[in-house]
Amino acid sequence: MWVALTELATQLKWHGEKLTPDEWKILFMDALTREMRVVPSIDGLASSVWGAHRQIFPSPSFQI
Secondary structure (H helix, E strand, C coil), X not given: CHHHHHHHHHHCCECCECCCHHHHHHHHHHHHCCCCXXXXXXXXXXXEEECXXXXXXXXXXXXX
């Protein structure tokens, strides 16, 4: 694992920044803790992300 993380650290930039192998590990571990799925929208013109936690409306003002 550390060989691969070191290769990433030497070859890639993440949003313009060089990351250390430890930082790449943290980035991958963070991604693994979230379960997400991307599916086509009903009309097929976009995608919808399932599993992402977001709150569009405050709880009291939006009830189904």
